[in-house]
Amino acid sequence: MQQLFWALGTVVIGVVGCAGYFYVSNLVLDTLLPGRGPDPVRAGRNINRANLIRPWLFLAPAILALGIYLVYPVIESVWLSLHDRSGQNFVGLSNYVWMLNDPGFRESMFNNMLWLLVVPAAATGFGLAAAALTDRIWWGNIAKSLIFMPMAISFVGASVIWKFIYDYRAPGEPQIGILNALVTWFGGDPQAWLTIPFWNNFFLMVILVWIQTGFAMVILSAALRGIPEETVEAAVLDGANPIQIFFRIKMPQIWGTIAVVWTTITILVLKVFDIVLAMTNGQWRTQVLANLMFDWMFRGGGDFGRGAAIAVVIMVLVIPIMVWNIRRANAEMKGH
Template sequence: MLAGWQDKLLQVGLALAAIAIVVALVVLVVALAERWRARERMIALVFAGPALLLLAVGLVYPMGGTALMSLYDGTQTQFVGLDNYQWIFTDPAAVRSLLNTLIWLVVVPVASTGFGFLYALLIDGSRFERFTKTLMFMPMAISFVGASIIWKFVYAYRDISRPQIGLLNQLLVWLGQEPRQFLIDSPGNTLFLIVVMIWTQTGYAMVLLSAAIKAMPVDVVEAARLDGAGGLRMLTNITIPLVRPTLVVVFTTIAIGSLKVFDIVRTMTGGQYDTQVIANTMYDQSFRFGQPGIGSALAVLLLVMVAPVIAFNVHQLRRNREVRG
C-alpha cells in the first residue's frame, strides 16, 4: 500500500511539473504573439522550442525528482518530510560542511577577482603583456583534478629525517623550520585547498577584466587625465565604474563555482580533516552511505544557495543593457 501511495504521489508530482511546463510555454507563446509579427513569432518558436524542451527534460524534470526524493528516507520507501533537511542543520559534520562552503564562497571570489583585476591593471600596456597573460591564464587550462594533484605534491609532507618532496616543506626546512602537514592540520587546511581554486580562477578573471579595461572609452580616460586625475582617482572614479559590469559577471561566476566545489576537496583530502563541503557531502551520502534522501536534500540546498547568485547576475546584466540602451 505504501509503495502504491508513493507511486501516486510521484505521478501527481510529475503531472504538476508537466502542467507548469505547459503553462510556461503558453505564457511564452502569448508574450511572443504580442511582441512580434506572425512570421517572426514562428521563427522564434522554431529556435526556442528545442532549447525549452531540452531545458524541461534535462533540468526541470530532474529538479522535481530530486526535490521529491529529498522527502523520503534512504530506502526511498518511507516519507519523512523535512527530516533530511533537519539533519543537514543539526548534524555536526553537515554543519561543518556548510561553514566550509561559506568560507569558500567568501574567500575564492574576492581573492580571484581581486588578484585578476590587480594583475590586469599592472600589465596593461606593458612590454611583455602577452607573455605574462599567457603565464597567468595557463592554470585555467588545467582541470580541477589535475591542479589538485599538482598542489598535493606542493603540500606533500615527510618526516624531518627524510628528504622532502613537497615544495613548501622543503622551503621550511631550508629556513630551519619543521615540515608541516598542510592538508591535515585544521582549520588552516581549508585555506590551503582554497589556494588551488584561486590559482586556477585568477587567470580567468584577469583575461575578462583586461579586455574590459582595454574597452574603456579613450576619450573618457584622456579627459580624466587632463583634469589631473591621479592613479587612485582614476581607479576609483573611472576604471572601476567602467568595468563594473565585468567585475560583477566574473565575481558571480566564480562564486557559483565556489559553491559547487567538489573536485579539489575530493582529490586532495576526500573531505577528511574538517575540509568537507556541501557537494562532497552530497556525494558521500548518496553513493557511499546509501542515503539518497539526504543527498537529494543537500542538492536542493545547493540549488537554493546558487539561485540568488544567478538571479543577481541576471539582474545586473539587464540593468547594464538598459543603461546602454
C-alpha cells in the same frame, strides 16, 4: 583508440543529426504553411505564422535537453528529499530537520561560507590587478596567456598538481613537495599542510583562486579597455596620479563587470566539489556541501533522501545569486 573512435563518431552523429533535424523540420513547416500560392492573403498569413514558429524549431532541442537534464532532476531531487534513504517512503521534512542538527552539515556550511568570503574576493582582486598591470607592459599578452593557462586544466588535474606542492615527508627525508622543500631550506620543519584544521581550507582555496584568476583577468581586461580615453585624459589633465585614476576613474566605470565576475565565481564556489574530493575527501574538517551530498548519496549504503536534501540546499543557495547575475548581465548589455 576504440574510445577515440566512439567519441569522434558521437560528434559526427550529433552534428549530422542536428543539421538533419533543422533541415527536415523547416521543410515540414514550409510544406504545412506554404508562403506561395494563388491566394496572396493566405500566403502572407502563412509566412507570418511560419516566422512565429520557426525560432521554436531551433529552440526545441535545447528546451528538450534542459527539460531532461535540468528541470526533471530538480523536481526529482526535491521529491527525493522528502523520502527516506531508499527513496520509497515519504518522511516529509525529516531530512531537513536532520540537517539542522547534524554537526557534519554545520561544518560543511561553515566551510562553504569561508570559501565564499575568500575565493571570489581573492580571484576577482588578483584578476583585476593582473588585467591592470598586464595592459601596461610590452609582454602583457604573454603574461595573460600564462595567467589564463590554469583555466585549461580540470579541477582534478589542478588538485594533483597542488598535491605535489603540499606533499609531506617525515623530517630528515627528502621533501618532494615544493612548499616543504622551501620550509626546510630556510631551517623550518616540514608540515602536513592538508591536515592542519581550519588553515587547510585556505590551502584548498588557493587552487580555485589560481584557476579562476585567469577568468577574472580576461573579463576585466576587456572592461578596462572599454573605458573611454577621454575620461582618463581629463583626469590626467586635472593632475590625478595613476593610483587615483585607477580607483576613482576606472573602477567606478567597470563596477558592474566586477560584480558579474564576483557573482559568477561565487556560484562556482557554492558548488565546489572536485578539489575537496581529490585533495582531502572532506577529512580534517575540510568538508563542503557538495562533497557531503556525494558521501550521503553514494557512500555509506546510499541515503537518497539526505543526499537530495543537501542538493536542494545547494540549489537554494545558488538560485538568488544566479538570478541577480543574469539580471546584471542583461542590464550591462542594454547599457551598451
